[in-house]
Amino acid sequence: MPSSRDSSTGATTEADGSYPKLVERFRRLARFRDVEAILYWDRAVMMPPGAGEARAAQLTALDGARHEMLAGEETGALIEAAGARHDLGPWETANLREMRRAHRHATAIDAALSAALVTAGARCEMVWREARAKRDFETVRAEFTGLLGLVREAALAKAAALGLDPYDALLDAHDPGLGRATIDPLFDELCDFLPALLERVLARQAGDKGVPTPSGPIPTERQRALGLRMMDVMGVDPAWARLDISAHPFCGGTPEDIRITTRFDERDFASGLFAVVHEAGHALYERGLPESWRDQPVGAACGMSVHESQSLLMEMMVGRSRAFARFAAPVFREVLGVAGPAWQADALYRAFTRIKTGLVRVEADEVSYPLHVILRYQLEAAMVEGALEAADLPGAWNEGMERLLGRVPGHDGEGCLQDIHWYQGAFGYFPAYAIGAVLAAQFFAAAIRADPEIEAAIGRGDLTRLHAWLARNVRAKASLPTPRDLVIEATGKPLDATDLRRHLEARYLDGAA
Amino acid sequence: MPSSRDSSTGATTEADGSYPKLVERFRRLARFRDVEAILYWDRAVMMPPGAGEARAAQLTALDGARHEMLAGEETGALIEAAGARHDLGPWETANLREMRRAHRHATAIDAALSAALVTAGARCEMVWREARAKRDFETVRAEFTGLLGLVREAALAKAAALGLDPYDALLDAHDPGLGRATIDPLFDELCDFLPALLERVLARQAGDKGVPTPSGPIPTERQRALGLRMMDVMGVDPAWARLDISAHPFCGGTPEDIRITTRFDERDFASGLFAVVHEAGHALYERGLPESWRDQPVGAACGMSVHESQSLLMEMMVGRSRAFARFAAPVFREVLGVAGPAWQADALYRAFTRIKTGLVRVEADEVSYPLHVILRYQLEAAMVEGALEAADLPGAWNEGMERLLGRVPGHDGEGCLQDIHWYQGAFGYFPAYAIGAVLAAQFFAAAIRADPEIEAAIGRGDLTRLHAWLARNVRAKASLPTPRDLVIEATGKPLDATDLRRHLEARYLDGAA
Secondary structure (H helix, E strand, O other), rough: OOOOOEOOEEEEEEEOOOOHHHHHHHHHHHHHHHHHHHHHHHHHHHHHHHHHHHHHHHHHHHHHHHHHHHHHHHHHHHHHHHHHOOOOHHHHHHHHHHHHHHHHHHHHHHHHHHHHHHHHHHHHHHHHHHHHOOOOHHHHHHHHHHHHHHHHHHHHHHHHHHHOOOHHHHHHHHHHOOOHHHHHHHHHHHHHHHHHHHHHHHHHHHHOOOOOOOOOHHHHHHHHHHHHHHHHHOOOOOOOOEEEEEOOOOOEEEEOOEEEOOOOOOOOOOHHHHHHHHHHHHHHHHOOOHHHHHOOOHOOOOOHHHHHHHHHHHHHHHHHHHHHHHHHHHHHHHHHOOOOHHHOOHHHHHHOOOOOOOOOOOHHHOOOOHHHHHHHHHHHHHHHHHOOOOOHHHHHHHHHHHHHHHHOOOOOOHOOOOOOHHHHOOOOHHHHHHHHHHHHHHHHHHHOOOOOOOOHHHHHOOOOOHHHHHHOOHHOOOOOOOOOHHHHHHOOOOOOOOOHHHHHHHHHOOOOO | OOOOOEEOOOOOOOOOOOHHHHHHHHHHHHHHHHHHHHHHHHHHHHHOHHHHHHHHHHHHHHHHHHHHHHHHHHHHHHHHHHHOOOOOOHHHHHHHHHHHHHHHHHHHHHHHHHHHHHHHHHHHHHHHHHHHHHOOHHHHHHHHHHHHHHHHHHHHHHHHHOOOOHHHHHHHHHHOOOOHHHHHHHHHHHHHHHHHHHHHHHHHHHOOOOOOOOOOOOOHHHHHHHHHHHHHHHHOOOOOOOEOOOOOOOEEEEEEEEEEEEEEOOOOOOHHOOOHHHHHHHHHHHHHOOHHHOOOHHOOOOHHHHHHHHHHHHHHHHHOOOOHHHHHHHHHHHHHHHHHHHHHHHHHHHOOOOOOOOOOOHHOOOOOOOHHHHHHHHHHHHHHOOOOOHHHHHHHHHHHHHHOOOOOOOOOOHHOOOOOOHHHEEEEEEHHHHHHHHHHHHHHHHHHHHHHHHHHHHHOOOOOHHHHHHHHHHHHHOOOOOOOHHHHHHOOOOOOOOOHHHHHHHHHOOOOO
């Protein structure tokens, strides 16, 4: 068969042309996905409130067009034909693997169920807002029961199509290959040491009362200037990135056009600042994905857990480290226009590593955070598998909070209504938050082993050595390996919690790190 | 044949289903068009500079998908089938007429020529930026010659498909039915009286030297507050509209999600303010189009000339009127934090109606503005029809400026390089600017005849009576009538320049209006 090199994708083409046709099809899909990313950002940051319905219709039309292209019979036939070839290189083979996965997920659920999920999710989210304001689960119970029924149906359909258990089938959409068989032992390990560690750290920090604490009010404009300065330190360039304000911080847009958002609290500058640092970690990963594969499935991030590891690495391993506080303290004083003992490196480091046990996940410190996530994992797995009914969620939530974190919410608003995910119909996403924390420590430890100079450089505000390791071992690989293989290649071992445990013990018990 | 009422579009459906299928298809097209509108706004206002290529690829993908849907054989067959029906109501019949027009324009040019135009237009625009900076037409001559060749080819193809002359075929895309046969006598009339009128006004205003003139600097934030206040006065609501800054003011977005932009000059607050008032006129038209036809071709604006009439009506007839100055003067003083004789109603009115004869269209006053447009019309018609070659443009431009406005540019930068349109490949758009000015006066005169209280209400900042007339006679009709019929229905006569002449003479020679 005649073959030639396609310069734009590195693909060896054959007479049947199936693979190049797929490349072209997925390139177009990527454009639509990028457009959707900008529209989501716009909705959260810019859109006038009255345009909600119109925007939903636009997103539905784009999603529909994308689904048609992805799930169409022709796409399946092309994947089939390309799969019969034996001349594809490793990137092309991995690309085809990711195309097949996307196609399978798209075809697993029929159009009627998919539409019902979108509609029920949108309606339930609206009722959830009311329920949360009223701190009352009963308000959303009926809507949520209906939505959960549809989620279970979708999970069963995906399970059949993918040959997985129902909850694993949902997990697979976010993190291929990281199912319950991987998560259960990992989370068991976390549950073994985190509660005891938390207690020891709290006892130790109880003696910190006299330490000066940075306080506000600090005007929003100065905090914004600091956010931009920190983005610059981290290598996020205004030539391809913006910083804006939204109710919940996120990193949106596309690799060429990163949209970071945060929110500023005049009394708590650290909250807005670390949101920027966290989202900048996501941004650097997206930006560092290989340019030549940017619009192909293999060029995408290696799952949500690895993605979250990149943001938590920047926030927890870099941003809240003693080394970074040394570099940052004079920058903070200059940009924020502040002075005094609370703005010295040591006081800032202590403030940034203060444990705040609470009931709310998004306000949690890095020691208790994984426990919040594990609770959600246990509950959502049980809901999807039918072991927990929607009506029993508040009780199960409160019981789990007491078991894992030793506290019981005073009302559902700070309990089972605090997160939006389930009420939008999003199940299977939570574990990535805790796996990401584990991976952040594991990647960072491997980076330090490979280049011990990284930490001293961070103390000078120089992240280039860290970027070099991450670029080589994480960013440039995109989805060439599976998440599981990426971790082994980069760190020399499978996913495990040893490095997170060491990091937390060093930082919170020995005063080192 | 069985028939039933389709509640969402008012269509009577038949067994063949062709018309409802078209409605669904064009609804989807409308969603894509809306998405493109948001992306264009984002590019001009928000996008980081490095994302230009990625955004172009996104817009090309969307446009390609839209073109496929619109030009596809199935669309043609459905239009054919629906055209054979005799049970469609007036809105449905007009909708089908507009669908056919869109389909014909989409199919007139083959994909290769269409792509060549996009590529050549993008390249020529880039070279034009350089040429304009260097004030040198020669820099862009070669690129522009090539682009003009493609434009002529496209005009010939459209002419054959539409049964029109080549330049009329280009005009038809913006203003169906308003071809050269309408424009020539209208513009001849303008050329008959405007130059002499201009001379008389200049002579009269030469005596105004002692009048106090509002001057800056006025901080951008106050100007922005005034822009928002004026939007409020005009009935543009932040629930469905935003005000932002861009290099060139425009009104973008969608009827549910209006995006007005302006720019602020600290030394000239009127420039940014009247840009807001002008664009708000566009916004009110879009917003006032009938909601039930919003995503169908018949629900769109009745051509570009009528669109421009709505912005010029708000800017020239309302915003720069003596009545409005009476209302606005205390508002300006309060919001801008200014005081003194230059900020009294009469001084402001004189400032807003000062004639500034110059070489640049976008800075022109309302007396000389149509003459700038007529020059472009004469030149672009000659270029499309082959009577003027690209290389001869600078000479023809300078000759025309002297003939129409009595002045010759010092260089091409303030001459034939000042507008972006031609260098992007946009021909046939310019006449709408002058027809819009004529129509603004014609509509406003009809409104005052129908409701003489309108002017007194404007003096109180109350536009509700004017809105009521415009809503009934222009906005609510959308594209149900053709532009020609809309004008007759609304004003009792075809398009003619009498009302513009009367308006200008009253305002600039008698001191009334």
